[in-house]
Amino acid sequence: SKTPVGFIGLGNMGTPMARNLLKHGYPVIATDVFPESCKEFQDSGAQILDCPAEVADKADRIITMLPSSPNVIEVYTGPNGILKKVKKGTLLIDSSTIDPAVSKEMAVAAEKMGAVFMDAPVSGGVGAASLAKLTFMVGGVEEEFNAAQELLTCMGANVVYCGQVGSGQAAKICNNMLLAIGMIGTAETMNLGIRLGLDPKLLAKILNMSSGRCWSSDKYNPVPGVMEGVPSANNYQGGFGTKLMAKDLGFAQNTATSTRTPIPLGSLAHQIYRTMCAHGYSNKDFSSVFQFLREEEVQ
Ligand code: NAD
Numbered sequence: 001s002k003t004p005v006g007f008i009g010l011g012n013m014g015t016p017m018a019r020n021l022l023k024h025g026y027p028v029i030a031t032d033v034f035p036e037s038c039k040e041f042q043d044s045g046a047q048i049l050d051c052p053a054e055v056a057d058k059a060d061r062i063i064t065m066l067p068s069s070p071n072v073i074e075v076y077t078g079p080n081g082i083l084k085k086v087k088k089g090t091l092l093i094d095s096s097t098i099d100p101a102v103s104k105e106m107a108v109a110a111e112k113m114g115a116v117f118m119d120a121p122v123s124g125g126v127g128a129a130s131l132a133k134l135t136f137m138v139g140g141v142e143e144e145f146n147a148a149q150e151l152l153t154c155m156g157a158n159v160v161y162c163g164q165v166g167s168g169q170a171a172k173i174c175n176n177m178l179l180a181i182g183m184i185g186t187a188e189t190m191n192l193g194i195r196l197g198l199d200p201k202l203l204a205k206i207l208n209m210s211s212g213r214c215w216s217s218d219k220y221n222p223v224p225g226v227m228e229g230v231p232s233a234n235n236y237q238g239g240f241g242t243k244l245m246a247k248d249l250g251f252a253q254n255t256a257t258s259t260r261t262p263i264p265l266g267s268l269a270h271q272i273y274r275t276m277c278a279h280g281y282s283n284k285d286f287s288s289v290f291q292f293l294r295e296e297e298v299q
Contacts, residue, residue, distance in 0.1 A: 002026045005151060006059035008052050008075055008082075009096070010037040013122070014065035016129040017095070017155045019044055021063075024154040031055055051080035060090045061151060068247055069098040076106050076117075088114035091147055095136070097121045097244075099251050100166035100173070103139065107165040116144050119165055120152060121172040125240055133157045139168035173255060176248040179215070180269040180286070186216040187290035190223045200226050222287035231285030239285030246273040 002025055007018040010032040018041060021028050028046040031054070032038050038048045049055050052075045055062060062082060066072050072094060076082050082092065092110055094103065094117065103119040110117035118140030128134050134156035138148055145161050152159045162168050189212065193203040200223045207217045221227045224235075231239035249270035256263040276282075276292050284291075 003061070004029050004047075004059050006030070006055040006062035007046075007065070008032070008055060008062065009065035009067075009071075010034075010041045011065065011067070012126050013095075013129050015041055016126065017063070017065060017134075018046065019130075020132045020155045021151065022046060026151075026154070029055055029058055052076075052078075052082045053080045053085040056082040056085040056087070056090065060087055061147075062090065062092050063151065064092070064094045064096060066094075066096040066098075067244075068096065069102045072096055072098050072102060072106065077109055083109055083113050083115075086110070086113050086115045090115040091144060092117045093120050093148055093151065094118070095120050095122055097172050097176070097248055097251075098169060099254060100139075100169035101254075103166045103169050107140065116141060117165065118144060118148050119168040120148060120159075121168050122156065123172065123175055124156075126238065128157075129155070136160065137162050137168040137171040139163060139170075140165045169251070170255070173248060173251045176245065177252040177263065177266045177269065180245055180249055180273065181265045182214045183216040183220075183222060183287060184269055184272060184289050186214060187222045187287070187293055190217075190221070190226075190290065191293050194223075216287070220287060222290035230287070232287050232290065236284040236288040236291065239287070241283055242273055242276050242286050242288060243282040245286040246270065246277050249273055 004027040005021055007028050007030040010030055018028050022045055029049055030041055030046050031049050042048045064075055092115055107117040118138055120136045120138045122134040122136055124134040132155050135158040136152045136156045137160055139162050149159050162171050194200055204221050204226045207213055220230050222232050224232050252266050253270050281288050
C-alpha cells in the first residue's frame with residue numbers, strides 16, 4: 001500500500017489537486033489555516049492535522065499550494081512549520097507561484113535538515129486542477145525528479161523538468177507575463193474594434209483566423225458575449241484573480257530588475273493590474289481588464 005502524502009493549502013487549487021491524489025490511492029494528510037477548507041476536504045476522506053509541523057512528523061512526501069511567498073516562508077520555516085519536524089530524506093514540493101529567490105532559500109533551509117525541496121508551480125486553472133490536466137514546471141535536483149513526477153502525474157497532464165531549484169518559478173513567471181500582456185492587448189484591441197462599429201463576435205472570429213490570434217483572443221476572450229464557459233461570460237467570477245496576476249507580474253518585475261532585463265510591456269502590465277486592484281478588481285478574473293478599460297474611457 002502507498003505511504004501517506006502530506007498536503008498543505010486546501011484552497012481553490014489545492015483541494016482539487018489533493019482530491020486527485022486520493023483518487024490514485026494515496027492516503028492524504030492535510031492542513032490549512034481556514035477550518036472551512038479543512039472540513040470540506042475531510043469529508044472527501046483525508047486526515048486533517050493541526051499544523052505543518054505535524055504533517056511533517058507523519059509524511060515523508062509533502063506538497064504545498066499556498067497564495068504567495070510570505071505564506072510559504074511561514075509554512076516551511078515558521079514556529080509550527082514543516083522544518084521544525086521534517087524527517088531526513090523527506091521530499092518537499094512547493095506548487096505555489098512565488099519569488100524564485102524564496103524557493104532557493106527554502107531549498108537551502110530544507111537541505112540543512114537533510115530534506116529535499118523542489119519548486120513545481122502550475123499552469124492551468126481550477127478546471128485543469130479538477131481534471132488532473134495541470135502543467136507542472138519543476139525546479140530542483142535532477143536525481144529527485146522521478147520521485148516528484150510520480151506524485152505530480154496524478155494531478156497533471158505535463159510534468160516538465162526546468163533545471164535547478166527556482167527554475168520552475170522562472171518558467172511560470174515568464175508564461176504569466178506574456179499571458180498578462182496578451183490579455184491586455186486583446187482587451188484593448190477588442191474595445192477599439194467595438195468603438196469602430198465592429199461586432200465583437202465577428203472581430204474575435206477574424207482575429208482568430210489571422211496573425212493577431214492568441215490564447216486570450218481564442219480560448220479566454222475578455223469580452224462578454226463572445227464565448228461561453230469563460231469568466232467574461234459570468235461577470236468575471238472564478239478563474240484567475242487579478243490580485244494573483246498582479247503578484248506574478250511583481251515577481252517578473254523583481255527578477256527583471258535584479259538581472260537588468262528590459263521588460264517595458266511587462267512593467268506596464270504590472271502597473272495596469274496593480275491599478276485595477278486599487279479600483280476594486282482584486283477578486284475578479286484577470287480578463288476583467290476589458291471592463292476596466294471601458295470604465296476608463298472618456299465618454
Ligand atoms: P487560494 O488562496 O485559494 O488557496 C491558498 C490556501 O492556502 C488557502 O486555503 C489558505 O487558507 C491556505 N493558507 C495560507 N496560509 C497558510 C498557512 N500558513 N498554513 C496553511 N494554509 C495556509 O489560492 P489558489 O487559487 O489555490 O492558488 C494557490 C497558488 O497557485 C498561488 O500561488 C497561485 O498564484 C497559483 N495558481 C493559481 C491558479 C488559479 O487559477 N487559481 C492557477 C495557477 C497557479
